[in-house]
Amino acid sequence: MDVSDWTAREEMCPHRLVLEHVTSRWGVLVLIALEERSHRFSELRRRIGSVSEKMLAQTLQILERDGLVHRDAKPVIPPRVDYSLTELGREAAAQVRALATWTERRMDDVLKARLEYDEARS
Amino acid sequence: MDVSDWTAREEMCPHRLVLEHVTSRWGVLVLIALEERSHRFSELRRRIGSVSEKMLAQTLQILERDGLVHRDAKPVIPPRVDYSLTELGREAAAQVRALATWTERRMDDVLKARLEYDEARS
DNA sequence: CGGTATCCAAAAGGATACTG
DNA sequence: CAGTATCCTTTTGGATACCG
Numbered sequence: 001m002d003v004s005d006w007t008a009r010e011e012m013c014p015h016r017l018v019l020e021h022v023t024s025r026w027g028v029l030v031l032i033a034l035e036e037r038s039h040r041f042s043e044l045r046r047r048i049g050s051v052s053e054k055m056l057a058q059t060l061q062i063l064e065r066d067g068l069v070h071r072d073a074k075p076v077i078p079p080r081v082d083y084s085l086t087e088l089g090r091e092a093a094a095q096v097r098a099l100a101t102w103t104e105r106r107m108d109d110v111l112k113a114r115l116e117y118d119e120a121r122s
Numbered sequence: 123m124d125v126s127d128w129t130a131r132e133e134m135c136p137h138r139l140v141l142e143h144v145t146s147r148w149g150v151l152v153l154i155a156l157e158e159r160s161h162r163f164s165e166l167r168r169r170i171g172s173v174s175e176k177m178l179a180q181t182l183q184i185l186e187r188d189g190l191v192h193r194d195a196k197p198v199i200p201p202r203v204d205y206s207l208t209e210l211g212r213e214a215a216a217q218v219r220a221l222a223t224w225t226e227r228r229m230d231d232v233l234k235a236r237l238e239y240d241e242a243r244s
Numbered sequence: 245c246g247g248t249a250t251c252c253a254a255a256a257g258g259a260t261a262c263t264g
Numbered sequence: 265c266a267g268t269a270t271c272c273t274t275t276t277g278g279a280t281a282c283c284g
Binding site: 162163164175176178179195199200201202203 | 265266267268269
């Protein structure tokens with residue numbers, strides 16, 4: 001893989017965009033939550049906590065369009081919509097979770113590095 | 123890992139921030155470029171192509187502070203600064219590259235999903 | 245309940261000029 | 265060469281109100 005492949009063209013290349021979707025602020029949290037089990041819209045909101053309706057809806061639409069999330073709207077009143085991962089989404093979630101787990105595991109080293117960095121400059 | 127752990131506190135929790143650093147627009151590209159070999163500042167600029175001086179400098183500082191990137195400023199004229207990955211940075215780069223490789227490998231399925239999604243709505 | 249539409253504030257990011 | 269400082273534009277994201 002060549003880095004310039006990711007930025008050479010005017011419009012960002014397609015797989016660079018998918019990477020941005022799955023690693024976006026809310027994309028990461030949605031994928032990890034849905035990897036565990038399917039959620040309704042309002043369940044996801046409560047689960048993630050700080051996300052606004054607008055951003056959650058937007059994130060879910062982007063991930064659904066990319067084929068990572070399946071949206072199941074049941075024709076009942078009141079409306080009920082369940083979100084789950086597709087096979088593609090489960091693969092993405094596994095990758096993202098691996099990265100998230102790594103940051104958790106290595107956090108102490110990062111904090112130590114920051115202390116050294118800040119001290120060297122004060 | 124619980125998703126709400128990532129968003130519960132006022133300030134984002136620390137490992138969530140590290141995740142944002144390594145998956146940021148330019149962080150991804152810097153890590154992948156440096157995984158291959160060390161680069162000078164201007165080499166990175168040319169390699170990544172579309173990044174501004176400001177953003178490259180900022181990204182490198184953030185990654186250096188997190189202990190992922192090593193900065194080696196040689197006291198010569200004209201100045202020469204080499205950037206490389208630390209051991210921690212190599213681990214991060216491997217994770218990020220795995221994710222990037224996955225998006226590349228699965229791009230066809232994503233594009234197909236998008237076509238279906240867009241057609242179903244037109 | 246599960247959204248959309250609108251407006252506004254905040255943050256990210258680029259262009260340019262300048263410096264050791 | 266390797267940045268920093270400043271200004272300005274673009275993008276992101278939250279709050280609110282409304283709808284089927």
